[in-house]
Amino acid sequence: MTEKIVIIGNGMAPGRMLEELFEKAPGRFDVTIFNAEPRVNYDRIMLSPVLSGEKCYDDIVIHNDHWYASHGVTLHKGARVTEIDRQAKTVTSANGITAAYDKLVIATGSLPFIIPVPGHQLPGVLAYRDLADVEKMVEIAGAKGRAIVIGAGLLGLEAAYGLKRQGMEVTVIHLNPTIMDRQLDPPAAYLLEKALTERGIDIITKANTKRILGTDKVEGIELDDGRVITGAMVIMAVGIRPASSLAKDAGIAVNRGIVVDDGMMTSDPNVFSLGECAEHRGICYGLVAPLYEAARVLADRLIGGTSEYHGSVVNTKLKVTGINLFSAGDFAEAPDREEIVLRDASAGIYKRLVLKDNRIIGAVLYGETADGSWFFDLMKRGTDISQMRDTLIFGQSYQGGSPLDPMAAVAALPDDAEICGCNGVCKGKITTTITGKGLTSLDDVRAHTKASASCGSCTGLVEQVMALTLGDAYNPAAVTPMCTCTELGHDDVRRLIKAKTLKTIPAVMQELEWRTSCGCAKCRPALNYYLVCDWPDEYADDYQSRYINERVHANIQKDGTYSVVPRMWGGVTNAAELRAIADVVDKFEIPMVKVTGGQRIDLLGIEKEDLPAVWADLGKAGFISGQAYAKGLRTVKTCVGSDWCRFGTQDSTGFGIRVEKFMWGSWTPAKLKLAVSGCPRNCAEATCKDIGVICVDSGFEIHFAGAAGLDIKGTDVLGLVKTEDEALEHIVALTQMYREQGRYLERIYKWAKRIGHDEIRRQIMGDPEKRRAYYDRFVFSQTFAQVDPWSERVSGKDKHEFKPMATISYNQAAE
Amino acid sequence: MNSNWMTIGRIDDIPLRGARCVKTPQGKVAVFRTAENEVFAIEDRCPHKGGPLSQGIVHGKAVTCPLHNWVISLESGRALGADEGSVATLPLRNTDGELSILLERRLEAAE
Numbered sequence: 001m002t003e004k005i006v007i008i009g010n011g012m013a014p015g016r017m018l019e020e021l022f023e024k025a026p027g028r029f030d031v032t033i034f035n036a037e038p039r040v041n042y043d044r045i046m047l048s049p050v051l052s053g054e055k056c057y058d059d060i061v062i063h064n065d066h067w068y069a070s071h072g073v074t075l076h077k078g079a080r081v082t083e084i085d086r087q088a089k090t091v092t093s094a095n096g097i098t099a100a101y102d103k104l105v106i107a108t109g110s111l112p113f114i115i116p117v118p119g120h121q122l123p124g125v126l127a128y129r130d131l132a133d134v135e136k137m138v139e140i141a142g143a144k145g146r147a148i149v150i151g152a153g154l155l156g157l158e159a160a161y162g163l164k165r166q167g168m169e170v171t172v173i174h175l176n177p178t179i180m181d182r183q184l185d186p187p188a189a190y191l192l193e194k195a196l197t198e199r200g201i202d203i204i205t206k207a208n209t210k211r212i213l214g215t216d217k218v219e220g221i222e223l224d225d226g227r228v229i230t231g232a233m234v235i236m237a238v239g240i241r242p243a244s245s246l247a248k249d250a251g252i253a254v255n256r257g258i259v260v261d262d263g264m265m266t267s268d269p270n271v272f273s274l275g276e277c278a279e280h281r282g283i284c285y286g287l288v289a290p291l292y293e294a295a296r297v298l299a300d301r302l303i304g305g306t307s308e309y310h311g312s313v314v315n316t317k318l319k320v321t322g323i324n325l326f327s328a329g330d331f332a333e334a335p336d337r338e339e340i341v342l343r344d345a346s347a348g349i350y351k352r353l354v355l356k357d358n359r360i361i362g363a364v365l366y367g368e369t370a371d372g373s374w375f376f377d378l379m380k381r382g383t384d385i386s387q388m389r390d391t392l393i394f395g396q397s398y399q400g401g402s403p404l405d406p407m408a409a410v411a412a413l414p415d416d417a418e419i420c421g422c423n424g425v426c427k428g429k430i431t432t433t434i435t436g437k438g439l440t441s442l443d444d445v446r447a448h449t450k451a452s453a454s455c456g457s458c459t460g461l462v463e464q465v466m467a468l469t470l471g472d473a474y475n476p477a478a479v480t481p482m483c484t485c486t487e488l489g490h491d492d493v494r495r496l497i498k499a500k501t502l503k504t505i506p507a508v509m510q511e512l513e514w515r516t517s518c519g520c521a522k523c524r525p526a527l528n529y530y531l532v533c534d535w536p537d538e539y540a541d542d543y544q545s546r547y548i549n550e551r552v553h554a555n556i557q558k559d560g561t562y563s564v565v566p567r568m569w570g571g572v573t574n575a576a577e578l579r580a581i582a583d584v585v586d587k588f589e590i591p592m593v594k595v596t597g598g599q600r601i602d603l604l605g606i607e608k609e610d611l612p613a614v615w616a617d618l619g620k621a622g623f624i625s626g627q628a629y630a631k632g633l634r635t636v637k638t639c640v641g642s643d644w645c646r647f648g649t650q651d652s653t654g655f656g657i658r659v660e661k662f663m664w665g666s667w668t669p670a671k672l673k674l675a676v677s678g679c680p681r682n683c684a685e686a687t688c689k690d691i692g693v694i695c696v697d698s699g700f701e702i703h704f705a706g707a708a709g710l711d712i713k714g715t716d717v718l719g720l721v722k723t724e725d726e727a728l729e730h731i732v733a734l735t736q737m738y739r740e741q742g743r744y745l746e747r748i749y750k751w752a753k754r755i756g757h758d759e760i761r762r763q764i765m766g767d768p769e770k771r772r773a774y775y776d777r778f779v780f781s782q783t784f785a786q787v788d789p790w791s792e793r794v795s796g797k798d799k800h801e802f803k804p805m806a807t808i809s810y811n812q813a814a815e
Numbered sequence: 816m817n818s819n820w821m822t823i824g825r826i827d828d829i830p831l832r833g834a835r836c837v838k839t840p841q842g843k844v845a846v847f848r849t850a851e852n853e854v855f856a857i858e859d860r861c862p863h864k865g866g867p868l869s870q871g872i873v874h875g876k877a878v879t880c881p882l883h884n885w886v887i888s889l890e891s892g893r894a895l896g897a898d899e900g901s902v903a904t905l906p907l908r909n910t911d912g913e914l915s916i917l918l919e920r921r922l923e924a925a926e
């Protein structure tokens with residue numbers, strides 16, 4: 001018979017324990033979990049990025065429903081265990097579920113401590129512990145106003161920062177004279193306080209809360225000294241206590257937490273305890289790294305092993321974007337201790353090491369924390385540092401003579417050096433997993449080793465190890481920032497623009513903390529596109545953020561003149577159009593007329609000042625801009641089709657023109673070229689276009705993700721549809737999906753590779769509702785986009801673009 | 816006399832984070848206005864292959880050339896980053912929004 005394990009609490013600690021268990025002894029146990037929260041196991045550490053809007057719940061799920069199903073785990077969500085019957089070996093939940101166990105694991109975590117001041121039960125007084133708390137905070141934050149955070153520890157400050165990012169005013173109240181006093185010494189606390197104040201967070205220290213004001217909801221607080229601060233919510237972040245009452249009621253030995261031995265066993269040999277609720281050698285831990293170490297030991301014990309947990313040394317990092325802070329060990333002053341301090345005021349750097357008997361026993365780093373893991377490693381090992389004492393504070397790269405670059409510093413780390421503190425992953429484990437499993441991406445490394453999969457602050461180190469192991473084969477593209485003005489990648493920026501309803505470039509730069517005052521030539525055009533795409537009716541296109549071609553609606557040439565390409569719908573023209581072109585060429589003495597690869601005519605070598613006049617004449621003949629310069633719809637090439645060709649199956653020319661007339665003027669992440677061929681002989685070369693159509697007897701075969709530029713790639717089939725109307729709807733929907741998801745300058749084929757061709761087929765071919773919604777959004781944005789830029793400029797728009805500001809003659813200059 | 820300050824127009828004639836060009840006997844001059852309302856005048860010729868800098872994207876106190884993306888400092892005229900080269904900068908005066916540039920003296924002699 002399989003052994004029955006019941007777990008109370010579905011937090012991070014038992015989650016890790018189960019992973020170890022299923023790896024070591026798959027199928028051996030029958031596991032049942034009770035969770036008071038109505039959900040799966042998620043990364044509690046990452047609640048702060050969820051609160052600030054930098055991540056969403058889906059991003060932080062550790063085990064999804066599929067995971068439980070595939071390991072045969074019964075998970076009771078929203079089921080709080082209220083009773084343990086150690087005689088009958090059963091547990092029972094508040095909603096009446098009873099389960100029998102052979103082995104029981106109590107992993108109930110902690111309870112946030114709520115100070116019982118008057119008013120503490122008012123709605124709007126919140127703790128900061130789980131997703132429900134975050135959801136309530138975000139809800140109240142929607143109405144803006146002020147949030148008051150009591151407690152300037154790790155959690156309180158992360159909550160304050162998150163709420164600030166949600167657009168609230170924030171005041172933090174702290175009892176002691178300096179903030180984060182459990183982790184920081186006063187100088188580091190001062191720097192941190194300054195940085196937070198600069199981010200607009202008010203901090204009041206040496207302040208004790210007397211009562212919370214309000215009648216039926218929070219209206220503010222009153223301090224001991226009589227000061228009153230008004231606000232719409234109060235977050236209590238003053239500490240946690242182990243959730244041990246359930247165990248106590250069952251007669252299990254409890255001190256502060258549930259007492260366990262080195263095998264994580266409680267006073268009952270069939271009952272174990274793990275996580276923040278457990279007390280090991282007198283210590284209750286409140287960070288994941290030690291809990292994960294204990295989780296490994298417990299997994300081993302459950303399968304009959306003899307591992308022992310001996311306690312852990314911990315370190316802390318604050319997850320506030322742009323603030324680097326590291327603290328570990330004991331840094332109080334004492335006569336038998338020495339310290340080494342390094343400050344760089346202009347760079348805002350403070351580092352302090354506390355030594356005892358030539359060994360590091362504490363470290364506080366602010367502003368520059370790259371050496372944190374190295375100091376921590378020396379501290380845990382108890383390494384004698386007397387040989388390198390003089391240069392120790394400068395960090396690892398200064399050891400051994402000449403300074404090393406960061407890569408060399410990582411290369412120099414021994415295999416057993418810890419890279420990921422949360423998950424206890426050492427360098428050797430990462431390198432051997434990469435080579436053993438042939439991993440190439442950061443996500444893979446996270447999945448297989450867990451390195452950087454929790455709080456993420458060691459991501460840079462992990463990437464350096466990857467780069468060292470894989471050499472040129474490592475392509476960190478997945479996490480590349482948009483440009484040097486920001487740390488965020490394109491996808492994050494796009495998501496945050498939507499999530500935070502950012503509608504101007506300055507708003508994006510402010511809210512997403514751009515490092516430059518007004519961006520650069522890489523990010524500005526990208527942001528302008530994202531905003532045009534996401535808020536077609538509200539965003540005022542910023543022409544100064546467009547590349548010159550899109551700003552003046554012509555292509556700049558190497559000599560500073562411009563070329564002009566009018567639209568020639570589907571590549572079809574007539575005598576009147578050709579005559580008008582001929583006249584313009586004569587009138588403006590245009591030096592070159594060329595048939596393009598896109599089935600139309602290019603007029604090259606036009607002076608900028610002449611452009612409006614050239615367009616005026618072309619406009620009279622009915623021409624509009626061919627947008628040969630646009631990250632937008634360029635051409636729709638066609639062949640002669642059923643009207644003329646003996647093999648033609650459908651009216652490819654007519655359909656191509658219809659598509660071009662429907663889609664012209666739309667902006668896309670990169671240029672968009674289409675073609676329609678009348679039969680599989682494919683004379684319009686549709687199978688190397690962004691989107692192509694091959695007409696067949698039974699309808700229209702839609703292709704996508706081809707390329708014939710820097711890369712050559714045949715298209716893939718999206719699907720076959722029967723009518724022209726359907727074909728149009730599918731093409732338009734696909735384009736809109738790409739518009740909404742593509743990264744700036746990413747052609748369809750690259751986007752599709754990233755998203756997955758099947759996913760695109762699923763949404764466009766398999767989900768009519770989604771397809772229709774994409775289609776409708778495209779049509780809506782076209783009402784603002786389909787304005788011919790040439791005629792606008794003929795009527796005077798952006799006049800300044802086409803005229804010099806002044807012309808100074810020789811005489812004037814010499815006057 | 817011999818002050819060669821030439822009035823070229825008003826600051827509002829140039830869009831914020833934009834540029835205009837001025838034709839002069841010593842070649843085209845690009846006049847920039849930054850987001851912070853500072854103005855700069857430099858030769859309208861990229862040190863790389865002569866691209867018209869007045870057509871580039873203006874960011875901070877720099878412009879990115881439209882032809883091959885060199886970034887040129889508006890203050891010093893020097894190429895930033897790994898590229899090497901520089902263009903001439905011209906003295907520019909802003910008197911209550913009226914802009915004038917100082918052209919080179921030797922033009923006088925040339926006349």
Ligand code: SRM
Nearest residue numbers: 555563595596597598599600628673707708709710711747
């Ligand atoms: C005029 C034309 C060549 C011709 O004389 O036929 C042309 C001219 C230029 N192409 Fe092209 N391409 C032209 C058809 C093509 C084609 C053929 C086609 O569309 O069927 C391709 C390959 C198909 C494709 O795009 O996959 C093509 C692939 C490129 C690429 C490579 C794009 C890529 O993603 O790999 C570039 C470079 C880029 O966009 O970054 C480029 C860029 C350029 C630029 C815009 C270079 C530049 O940035 O200044 C040239 C502008 C000249 C001008 O001022 O008019 N051109 N270019 C063609 C204009 C078509 C039109 O009517 O709009």
Ligand SMILES: Cc1cc2nc3c(=O)[nH]c(=O)nc-3n(C[C@H](O)[C@H](O)[C@H](O)COP(=O)(O)OP(=O)(O)OC[C@H]3O[C@@H](n4cnc5c(N)ncnc54)[C@H](O)[C@@H]3O)c2cc1C
Nearest residue numbers: 009011012013035036044080081108109275276286287288
């Ligand atoms: C906002 C925030 C930020 C943090 N940041 C960091 C960080 O940067 N680094 C770090 O190392 N740590 C951090 N922590 C701490 C870390 O999240 C915890 O140490 C860790 O989650 C504890 O894991 P656990 O499994 O013991 O308990 P938990 O993850 O708290 O899980 C306990 C679960 O048990 C459930 N439960 C309780 N009682 C019952 C019952 N009777 N029946 C059924 N279910 C029950 C609870 O609902 C809960 O879901 C942070 C915590 C928070 C809240």
Ligand code: SF4
Nearest residue numbers: 557558596597709710
């Ligand atoms: S192939 Fe295209 S980009 Fe290259 S020179 Fe010819 S027109 Fe220019």
Ligand code: FES
Nearest residue numbers: 861864866880883
């Ligand atoms: S001409 Fe300016 S970058 Fe090449």
